[in-house]
Amino acid sequence: MQNRSVKPIVILFVCLVVLSFMPFIIDPGSYKYLYNIFFIVNVTVLLATSWNILGGFAGQISFGHAGFVGIGAYTVALLHYHLQWSPWLALPLAGVVTLLAAVIIGSIAFKLRGPYFALSTLALAEVTKLIAEGWRSFTQGTQGVVVSPGPLLSIPSGGALYFVVSLWLAGFGILCALLIKLSKTSYFFLAVGENEDAALSLGINSKKYKLIALYISSFLAGITGGVLSVHTGFIDPSSGFDMVHTVEPIFLTMVGGIGTVLGPVIGTVLLVPVGEVFRSHFPTAHLLLYGIVLVVFARFIPKGIMGLFRKKKI
Amino acid sequence: MITSIIINGILIGLIYALLAIGLTVIFGVMRIINMFHGEAVMLGMYAAFVLFDKFGISPYISVFLTAPIFFVLGSIIYKFLIDPIPAREREITSLIITLGISFIFATSAMYIWSADYRTVTLPFSQDVMVFIKTRIGYPALISSCMSAVMIVGFYLFMSKTYMGRAIRATELDKDTASVMGVNVKWISIATFGIGVVLAAMAGGILSPIFYIYPFVGSNFVIKAFTIVVLGGMGSVTGALVGGIILGVAEALASTFLEYSMKDIMAFILFLGILLFKPSGILGGRTRL
Amino acid sequence: MNILEIKDLTKAFGGVVAVSDLNLSIREGIIFGVVGPNGAGKTTLINVITGVEKITKGSIFFKGSDIGKLPTFKRSLEGITRTFQIPQCFTGLTVFENILIPLLLRLPKQEAQLEAARIAERMFLKDDLNKQAQMLSVGRLKLLELAKAYATSPRLLLVDEPMGGVSLDMMDSLINLIKSLRDEGITILLVEHVMKVVVALADELVVLNFGKQIALGAPQEVMKRKEVIEAYLGDEYA
Ligand SMILES: Nc1ncnc2c1ncn2[C@@H]1O[C@H](COP(=O)(O)OP(=O)(O)O)[C@@H](O)[C@H]1O
Ligand SMILES: [Mg+2]
Numbered sequence: 112m113q114n115r116s117v118k119p120i121v122i123l124f125v126c127l128v129v130l131s132f133m134p135f136i137i138d139p140g141s142y143k144y145l146y147n148i149f150f151i152v153n154v155t156v157l158l159a160t161s162w163n164i165l166g167g168f169a170g171q172i173s174f175g176h177a178g179f180v181g182i183g184a185y186t187v188a189l190l191h192y193h194l195q196w197s198p199w200l201a202l203p204l205a206g207v208v209t210l211l212a213a214v215i216i217g218s219i220a221f222k223l224r225g226p227y228f229a230l231s232t233l234a235l236a237e238v239t240k241l242i243a244e245g246w247r248s249f250t251q252g253t254q255g256v257v258v259s260p261g262p263l264l265s266i267p268s269g270g271a272l273y274f275v276v277s278l279w280l281a282g283f284g285i286l287c288a289l290l291i292k293l294s295k296t297s298y299f300f301l302a303v304g305e306n307e308d309a310a311l312s313l314g315i316n317s318k319k320y321k322l323i324a325l326y327i328s329s330f331l332a333g334i335t336g337g338v339l340s341v342h343t344g345f346i347d348p349s350s351g352f353d354m355v356h357t358v359e360p361i362f363l364t365m366v367g368g369i370g371t372v373l374g375p376v377i378g379t380v381l382l383v384p385v386g387e388v389f390r391s392h393f394p395t396a397h398l399l400l401y402g403i404v405l406v407v408f409a410r411f412i413p414k415g416i417m418g419l420f421r422k423k424k425i
Numbered sequence: 426m427i428t429s430i431i432i433n434g435i436l437i438g439l440i441y442a443l444l445a446i447g448l449t450v451i452f453g454v455m456r457i458i459n460m461f462h463g464e465a466v467m468l469g470m471y472a473a474f475v476l477f478d479k480f481g482i483s484p485y486i487s488v489f490l491t492a493p494i495f496f497v498l499g500s501i502i503y504k505f506l507i508d509p510i511p512a513r514e515r516e517i518t519s520l521i522i523t524l525g526i527s528f529i530f531a532t533s534a535m536y537i538w539s540a541d542y543r544t545v546t547l548p549f550s551q552d553v554m555v556f557i558k559t560r561i562g563y564p565a566l567i568s569s570c571m572s573a574v575m576i577v578g579f580y581l582f583m584s585k586t587y588m589g590r591a592i593r594a595t596e597l598d599k600d601t602a603s604v605m606g607v608n609v610k611w612i613s614i615a616t617f618g619i620g621v622v623l624a625a626m627a628g629g630i631l632s633p634i635f636y637i638y639p640f641v642g643s644n645f646v647i648k649a650f651t652i653v654v655l656g657g658m659g660s661v662t663g664a665l666v667g668g669i670i671l672g673v674a675e676a677l678a679s680t681f682l683e684y685s686m687k688d689i690m691a692f693i694l695f696l697g698i699l700l701f702k703p704s705g706i707l708g709g710r711t712r713l
Numbered sequence: 714m715n716i717l718e719i720k721d722l723t724k725a726f727g728g729v730v731a732v733s734d735l736n737l738s739i740r741e742g743i744i745f746g747v748v749g750p751n752g753a754g755k756t757t758l759i760n761v762i763t764g765v766e767k768i769t770k771g772s773i774f775f776k777g778s779d780i781g782k783l784p785t786f787k788r789s790l791e792g793i794t795r796t797f798q799i800p801q802c803f804t805g806l807t808v809f810e811n812i813l814i815p816l817l818l819r820l821p822k823q824e825a826q827l828e829a830a831r832i833a834e835r836m837f838l839k840d841d842l843n844k845q846a847q848m849l850s851v852g853r854l855k856l857l858e859l860a861k862a863y864a865t866s867p868r869l870l871l872v873d874e875p876m877g878g879v880s881l882d883m884m885d886s887l888i889n890l891i892k893s894l895r896d897e898g899i900t901i902l903l904v905e906h907v908m909k910v911v912v913a914l915a916d917e918l919v920v921l922n923f924g925k926q927i928a929l930g931a932p933q934e935v936m937k938r939k940e941v942i943e944a945y946l947g948d949e950y951a
Contacts, residue, residue: 172520174460219700226458227699229520230650237647238692245683295817302814305803312763312801313815313865314789354643358528361521395535402528409521410506413514513804513847 116293119372123289127282131275139270146270150342152383153277154335155359159367159375160284161331162360167370168291169324170304175216175232176360178239179329181352182209183336185243188256188346198258198341202334209333210326212239217325221318224307228321240352255347258340273342280338284331288372291327300324301370355398362401365408368417377416429559430676436561436569438672440631443572444645445652445664446579447623453596453659454616457507457519461527462649463642465621468530469495469628470637471538477545477632484545485571488629492622499621500614502526508613527642534639543637564633571630576665579623583661592616596659644688651695670694716741716869716900717762722771724754724761724924731757733924735771739869739917744891744901746915746932748908750944754924755904756798759871762902763795764788775869790818792868796875798904800854802861804847808838811846811857815864829864836860837886851878856887863894870894871902876910888913912936920944 139146158176166172183205190196190204212235220231243250250256291297302310303317310317336356340346360375367378390397408415448462459465472491473484482490506526510518552563583589594602595612603609635641652671656663671691679687719737723730731754739745747755760766762773764785773781780788803811812832816825833839836856841849846857855875862870872891876884884907891914895901905911911918912932920928920935922944928935935941 170517172517174520174524219696223699225456226452226516226520227654229458230654231696231699233650234647234692234695237643238689238696241689241692245686245689295822298810298814298817301806301810302803305805306801308765308797309801309803309861310814311785312765312789312795312797313861314786314794314818315814316784316786358524361524365521395532398528399532399536402525402530402532405525406506406522406529409518409525410510413518 119289119293120286123282123285127279130278134271134274139274143270146274148384148387150270150273150277151387152379153274153281154338154342155363155383156281156376156379157277157284157331157338158335158356159360159363159379160281160288160372161328161335163364163369163371163375164288164291164331165324165328166361167364167374168288168297168304169300169321171321171324172229172361173232173325173328174229174357175234175236176332177352177354177356178232178236179209179213179332180336180339180356181236181239181243181348182212183333184340184346184351185250185256185336186333187337188258188340189250191258192251192256198337202337202341205337206330206333209336210330213325213329217322221321221325236352236357240348243348243352250348253348255345255350258344258346277338277342280334285372285376287327287331292372296320296323358398358401358405362405364415365405365413366415368415369413371415371417374415374417381416428557430680431673432557432559433561433565434673434676435669436565436672437676438669439569439572439576439665440627440668441648441652441672442665442668443575443623443630444627445649445656445668446576446661447620447627448649449653449656449659449661449664450592450623451617451620452653454592455507455613456516458523459617459620460520460523460646461530461642462620462624463644463646464527464530464534465495465499465624465642466628466631466645467534467637467639467642469625470632470635470641471534471543471628472625473629473632474543474545474637483547484629484632485567488626491629492626495622495625496618498618500618502621503617504614507617508610531639531642538639540639545632545637547633562634568630568634572627575623575626575630576661580661588612588615592619647695648691651691651698654695655698714741715739716776717902718774719762720772720774722758722761722773723769724757724766725769730924732761732921735921735924735926737919737926737929739900739902741900742895742898743916744895744903744914746911746918747902747904747921748906748911748918749921752923753921755921756873757924758921759795759873759902759904762788762871763793789865789867792866793871794862794865794867794869795871796855796858796862796873798873798877800851800858802846802849802854802857805845807843807845808833808849808857809842812838812860812864815861819866832860832864836863836890837883852880852883855879859890867899869900869902871904873904874906875903876905876907884910908936 137145158180162173162176186205186208187198187201190201191198216231216235220228244252291300299310299315299320302315303320307317336351340351343350363378363382364375366382367376368374386397389400412418444466447465448459451457451459469488469491473487476482476487476490477484506522507515507519547564549563553560554563554566583593591602591607591612594605594607595609599609648671652664652667655667655670671694674690674694675687678690715738717737717739719735722732722735724732735758747758749755757766761768764783768781772779775791775793780791783791803814809829813825813829816828820828830842833842836859838853838856838860841853846854849857855878859872859875875887875891879887888910891901891903903911903914915932918930918932918935919926920941927944928938928941
């Protein structure tokens, strides 16, 4: 029993350590484009995992991850801009501030059942974007905020640092998902997502579990936003609150396998590099591709790639 | 001054109401949130734009010409992509599928018409009339009146025709409706088609007074959701009341607060109503 | 000792009064039958006792304390659990997981797993243990409903029409099963359409019509009363 739950964590840890040596094997200085893709993959794994904890584990569909990412990104950018905080120090706070927004939205949206949660998260994403655009004295509006890397980031091969940091952040997200999956809590998440009436009648405090999922998810998404704004060095409302941050994690999780720990990872590792190449040749065409693949998977392969594997095993 | 703000608010509110009715009808009958509702509005706008640009057909006429196409589009999407989903997964899966469709439509529009802002400039676009000291643009006035006529028409359709009654019966109780001889499956397909038609018609009617661009739908979708929640999900009268409230609230906000507050009004109303009166202002008891 | 006391309970949906000024005392350890024609308010009574629906008027005492304001999940933790007339299972999960979930809330994981297997055996679900709940027939789903509810270790079990869709040969086993639950000390409120079942099982019986109590007493005796026969004949086409 004990062994079974320790094993996947050890495997995760070993993978992270081994991958951390990548910069010694492939030189980040000469493969900038490659490391850029690595970074995007890592960050997207974190975001997709975050969405999956809420949408896949607990069955609460979020259409507001763009809002969470934007809040996290602006937290880092504004702490840097107004108070000269190092972006790295501000990173945990990006998670915390996003979580606070989630506390507010959760207390409103989970009073009701049905589609209200999805709509409320969508409203949150739009409202925060409008605030970022409108509150010019604080956010500089559509002009955006520059996040200039501090001395820590001027290390010659910054690519390696970003790679390792984003790798371990992704690892942290996967660890969160894994710990949930291995605990009793995952069953209560499942129960709430499957049938809330039944869960309540059996003594499960459904609101509590929905909130736990939302809090973890929003924290991780906020961190994603924070690290994105450090990497880009610039944030404005349209990049921070880009709808893609909502659709991409849904899309990747659906393709990889919703509700599984590995699904979002597989989806991201397989598709984001393809998407990046596609994007550089046909700008915005990747959105069309996302839409088509999303519809096809949701309709015909709802369990995603992980589902195909599972069937063969049984 | 305040009367003129309110009159303008009511005029735009009527259009908003038409915008929301398609969404609320689909939700009422099938308990599905149609995430591509905004994109259906957008397609309606482009359809009106193209027919005006190429053939000089006024949007107020072309919305009737394109309606059958949108009906078929909506019905096909429902029949092949949503109806086959097992009932217990439908709530979540339909959200994701319709979200995917909204992306397909928005991105395709981007390819076909580019990201440029388009306008439909009618011969009387600059003309203004004055009514109780209120300056009202002709296109806005015509669009509002037409929305009002269509809302009344839809109301009559729902209360007087067999089809409308069958839709309402299905909305109240699927099992009973099907025992009474209503073909629930076909009614659902038709209702989805009708919902999409209403969205597209609202888009066409809006085209003379709004900029047209591929991602315009996301502006409307939140407004439509707000109205639906305000009026109570599934209620046509509620949508009318909700639309007018939103229109007036926006008009007041843009006058007395900063202009950018106008767009936030929808969210404030949305979250406020969820917080204080989730069944909608009419109490969720009205059908129709 | 009364485990449940219902005082002047009314539940109205707008104009429809589903339960009207009901007074009931349920002794601990008995099977308390609730019968009545369709729409009499039986399911609504269960919904109100479990907190799924808010009380319009009146109060409910469980083991002496007022539970009228507790949320559903807390009532279940206190020992009140119900089954649903239309089975509400976790359809995407296996039968084993369905039974396991309420146990995990109350026991360490390993004990919960052993107990789940034990309950499944007792509820005639052993062969279906690894089947997805959505694959089960209606009759089996009813058993799973009962198994899940039993897994919460209830003191008061509210059972809503457990025989609907159950095959005839299964019915006798189910009757014995419900009796054995009572003999374990669980108080059972049994809502049932099938007269034979109620008469065989109930220690005490209440008859509802249009939300009102029209008779209360020992089953054999109550079923003979004129007003009960009338209420049923008016509706008894099934
Ligand atoms: N959620 C509800 N909203 C409105 N009316 C309801 C609701 N639930 C039950 N009713 C009404 O209350 C009455 C009692 O229903 P119910 O308790 O289900 O009866 P039974 O279980 O005895 O067949 C019926 O007239 C029914 O239509
Ligand atoms: Mg009933």
